[in-house]
Amino acid sequence: MTQMLRPAAEWELQSMIAKLVTNRQTAEVVGNGALRNAGRAVDADVVVTTASLRGLTLYEPTELVMSARSGTPLADIEAELGLRDQMLPFEPIDMGPTTGSPEGALSIGGVFATNASGARRITGGSARDHLLGLRAVNGRAELFKSGGRVMKNVTGLDVARGLTGSWGTLAIITEVTFKVVPQPAATGTLVYTGLPDDLAVEVLTTALGTPFEVSGAAHIPRRMAARLKLVALADAGTALTLLRLENFPAAVSERQGKLQAALKVYGTPMLLDTAASRALWRELRSLSILPYSADTSLWRISCVPTKGPEIVASIQKSMKADAFYDWSGGLVWLEVPTAADAGSADVRRAVAVRGGYATLVRASPQVRATVEVFEPMKPEIERLTRGMKTAFDPAGILNRGRMYASI
Amino acid sequence: MSRVAMPEPDAGPLQRRSIIVDDLARLVGRGALIWDEDGRRAYETDALTAYRSMPLLVVLPRSTEDVSKILRYCYDNSLKVIPRGAGTSLCGGALPTEDAVVLCVSKMKRILDVDYANRTARVETGITNLAISGKVAEKGFFYAPDPSSQLACTLAGNLAMNSGGAHCLKYGVTTHNVLGLKMVLIDGAIVDIGGSCLDAPGYDLLSLAIGSEGQLGVITEATVRILRAAEGARPMMLGFDAPETAGACVAAIIGAGIIPVAIEYMDRPAIAVCEAYAGAGYPLDVEALLIVEVEGSDTEIASLLAQISEIARPFAPKSIEISADADQSARIWAGRKAAFGAIGRISDYYCMDGTIPLGALPHVLTRISEICGGYGLKVANIFHAGDGNLHPLILYDANDPDSNEKAEAAGADILKLCVEVGGCLTGEHGVGIEKRDLMSVQFSQTDLAVQMRMKSVFDPAWLLNAAKVFPLASSEPMRAAMRFEAPAAA
Numbered sequence: 001m002t003q004m005l006r007p008a009a010e011w012e013l014q015s016m017i018a019k020l021v022t023n024r025q026t027a028e029v030v031g032n033g034a035l036r037n038a039g040r041a042v043d044a045d046v047v048v049t050t051a052s053l054r055g056l057t058l059y060e061p062t063e064l065v066m067s068a069r070s071g072t073p074l075a076d077i078e079a080e081l082g083l084r085d086q087m088l089p090f091e092p093i094d095m096g097p098t099t100g101s102p103e104g105a106l107s108i109g110g111v112f113a114t115n116a117s118g119a120r121r122i123t124g125g126s127a128r129d130h131l132l133g134l135r136a137v138n139g140r141a142e143l144f145k146s147g148g149r150v151m152k153n154v155t156g157l158d159v160a161r162g163l164t165g166s167w168g169t170l171a172i173i174t175e176v177t178f179k180v181v182p183q184p185a186a187t188g189t190l191v192y193t194g195l196p197d198d199l200a201v202e203v204l205t206t207a208l209g210t211p212f213e214v215s216g217a218a219h220i221p222r223r224m225a226a227r228l229k230l231v232a233l234a235d236a237g238t239a240l241t242l243l244r245l246e247n248f249p250a251a252v253s254e255r256q257g258k259l260q261a262a263l264k265v266y267g268t269p270m271l272l273d274t275a276a277s278r279a280l281w282r283e284l285r286s287l288s289i290l291p292y293s294a295d296t297s298l299w300r301i302s303c304v305p306t307k308g309p310e311i312v313a314s315i316q317k318s319m320k321a322d323a324f325y326d327w328s329g330g331l332v333w334l335e336v337p338t339a340a341d342a343g344s345a346d347v348r349r350a351v352a353v354r355g356g357y358a359t360l361v362r363a364s365p366q367v368r369a370t371v372e373v374f375e376p377m378k379p380e381i382e383r384l385t386r387g388m389k390t391a392f393d394p395a396g397i398l399n400r401g402r403m404y405a406s407i
Numbered sequence: 408m409s410r411v412a413m414p415e416p417d418a419g420p421l422q423r424r425s426i427i428v429d430d431l432a433r434l435v436g437r438g439a440l441i442w443d444e445d446g447r448r449a450y451e452t453d454a455l456t457a458y459r460s461m462p463l464l465v466v467l468p469r470s471t472e473d474v475s476k477i478l479r480y481c482y483d484n485s486l487k488v489i490p491r492g493a494g495t496s497l498c499g500g501a502l503p504t505e506d507a508v509v510l511c512v513s514k515m516k517r518i519l520d521v522d523y524a525n526r527t528a529r530v531e532t533g534i535t536n537l538a539i540s541g542k543v544a545e546k547g548f549f550y551a552p553d554p555s556s557q558l559a560c561t562l563a564g565n566l567a568m569n570s571g572g573a574h575c576l577k578y579g580v581t582t583h584n585v586l587g588l589k590m591v592l593i594d595g596a597i598v599d600i601g602g603s604c605l606d607a608p609g610y611d612l613l614s615l616a617i618g619s620e621g622q623l624g625v626i627t628e629a630t631v632r633i634l635r636a637a638e639g640a641r642p643m644m645l646g647f648d649a650p651e652t653a654g655a656c657v658a659a660i661i662g663a664g665i666i667p668v669a670i671e672y673m674d675r676p677a678i679a680v681c682e683a684y685a686g687a688g689y690p691l692d693v694e695a696l697l698i699v700e701v702e703g704s705d706t707e708i709a710s711l712l713a714q715i716s717e718i719a720r721p722f723a724p725k726s727i728e729i730s731a732d733a734d735q736s737a738r739i740w741a742g743r744k745a746a747f748g749a750i751g752r753i754s755d756y757y758c759m760d761g762t763i764p765l766g767a768l769p770h771v772l773t774r775i776s777e778i779c780g781g782y783g784l785k786v787a788n789i790f791h792a793g794d795g796n797l798h799p800l801i802l803y804d805a806n807d808p809d810s811n812e813k814a815e816a817a818g819a820d821i822l823k824l825c826v827e828v829g830g831c832l833t834g835e836h837g838v839g840i841e842k843r844d845l846m847s848v849q850f851s852q853t854d855l856a857v858q859m860r861m862k863s864v865f866d867p868a869w870l871l872n873a874a875k876v877f878p879l880a881s882s883e884p885m886r887a888a889m890r891f892e893a894p895a896a897a
Contacts, residue, residue, distance in 0.1 A: 062658035063765045063795070085664060121605060128611060129583045144857045145850075150762040151794035152580065152834035154569045154618045155842070155849055156876065157858040161582065161614030170610070182664030205524045211547070211638045251707045258704075302604040306524050330525075330605050357608050374608045380598040385610050387864035392857075403609070 008052040010143050010174050018141035020397050029168035029399045031071055031107030034096035035114060039167060040373045041365050042402050050109050053174055061086060065149055067177040070109025077108050081180055089181040090127050091118030093285055099362045100292040109173045115165040118285045119216040122327050128164040130179040136171035139393025149177045168399040170392035184246035188256050189272040189280060192241040197309035200241040201329035203266050205305050207243050208328050210262050212255040216244030216281055217328035224324050227289045230280050244281060289324060296335045297342035297363040303356030305329035314350040319343050344371045374403050410815050411840045414874050416506035420463055420486055428464055434476045441465040450509050453494040453501040455841055462503035467514045471589060471597060471627040479595030481508055487870050490621035492561030497758055498839030500620050510625060512563045518542050527603050529630045532563035548633040551578035555744050566626050568837040569618030576793035577668040582617040589628035590616055593866045603630050615861055620837050621872035623865035637702035642739050643712050645719050646693030646726035651769035653695035656722045657792045658765060663718050671698040671743055672790035684749035685742030690726040698739060746789050755805040757814040761825030762796045762834035771828060775799050778820045782813040796834035823848050838876045846878050855881050
């Protein structure tokens, strides 16, 4: 079995990395292993886990800031925030369960290393947007910091945000500092039923063009909607188009009325109250409508919102594919039948023509080893990407191959 | 002021100036060049006017392709380049050097595409910040970052400095409002970073590029987010006897779960000057004034302002006044946004830009008074209180060299204080030359090395805005080594 290194302090991680450099050994970097089945698999000499780098180091509710060691479970962070009626602004999603890993294992380091943003991204911003600073150890065994604990900070290059989405290939994050926000007092959801995908996206983008601060804009076509745990919606037997409003109670009800009036031509929506709304969006956030299955592969497509339905329709011409649209159509979770290339050729062609990026989230290890998991890079981007890898990790020991072969 | 040292200019480019002018004229046309002394003088400084240096020449390209040709030429000939927008930098970010070509994008200001359904606009970066909002206002949209200089400053400069503004408490700063960039690297390569989607896979080059102060490349186009404006907005003013009470009130508002669009703070000297200028109705008998603005429908605004008044009550404000109408709202903001100009009418001032954790406010304000008092200088404080960004304006006499030196020394002491209490050197103005030598107060040599390696990836010959941002002693080995390795002059 591969040796597992479990540093409990930054200096310990530094000395472990230094030793790996000396011994010319490579390392797979994990938190609590929640994302081990997502992305490309890493074949490394040892595993380094941040699981023992754990605990909050700063929480100032009135300054909306928190710091935590990177291995702290996301669930612990959210529990602590909940005590003060606060939350993470970007509603992080956990790709663990849909890729066959246990639920609730995701660490806060993993959230930022993969920029795992949920539905609120459309108005609230992404994980990357709310990162204020971090500490990390790079492949040179150097401990460094970037950013800080204050909201506005343009001191030097923004290396901290530059590390979000790098999947542990540049440095091992040891501590993150991020912005938090108050939980909204009330939530309401408008549910339009029976709309085809293109019309649904029209509703969603129109709603986002109103002043009512829609904080969730998703569309679940009929077959996928039947999987919802929320019985009232699952049993509707129809496609569901969802618009979330969050604010003080009076403002939510006022905005519901105004938004409904602005969207009158699309019919009369069902209205979900705070409790039902929260249950629904929590369910969507957990990706439980995309349960792990060996019979299907899962793609995550980021595109211009109005192009989402076209991309899906184009792919559906060549295979049976089921979609779930978030971000008003700009994020498509696409389930396709298991195949040798997970439908890669068709998916990438459909996306390339219309602009966007496709990431293969779930597929067998063999498929993920042979098919490009992340969108292939253009030559100039690849040149800069390789340059960054060399700058942070010249010996190529950290999570080599996790995103792209040989990087 | 002349405490910040710049390296000796290279003699080579100065001797070859006429050849360089002819070469560039062949590449992009003589009309795009400014080489006469009077013309160049307009570019010898930026808004940090204490520092001046005549550039070798100025190029005003009209397209990304022109920028590519110019940079490639500079790369092949080891010529330093100073990227420039409108030259409103307060930190010397656009200060030229005698051996450098100023590449100014101000002629590239077209709006290329506005996509309301997807809420994006693609523009050339020479456009002014306010012109973007101006274009989309007819449909009720706006571009959120709103630096005080928004009438004049370019998007290019906003991208370089990751500019904020009074309303970024709710809407974020530049990096939160940009989805894609077209950047030209020093070797002429044109790179598309990000795009029109809400996220892009791979390393977050967008984050590195935004706020990079012209160190990595020249950004010629950007895809920015445009947002639908709120139904309405209204500010209220809360006056307090003591700075700490105002600070505690800000904490209480945020602690109650209300995030206003803006919370601005002014101290007594700033209030007096801004009131004389704008006639906004600021209370003159208070030590600290908060301008708190909320957004929404009329009923939402009324409800939020009532809640804030209630939260403020235990802090015994000396005055509470809700803006009566649109006219007063405009004057309240005009006074605040004109603060720098208004203070400039009574004295020369040196504007600082540190950020601090809100809890440290009382301590920091006391120390700022002591620091400035110690140098025999007066200070007015303006503060984006919601996000901790502090703008002490140190009043001094620009014609008195001694006063100059004291203002700079007081400024440095204040910034060190900001770092000491857990904040940073600059919240939105950037490092430039002004805070370059203070970077080692905030960052270790390793932290700086990590950043400088990023520059080397994008700009291996260290030709772009070199000798800024990073302390000269730290960057010297790279600048020296790279000079040696750079291709010989043509």
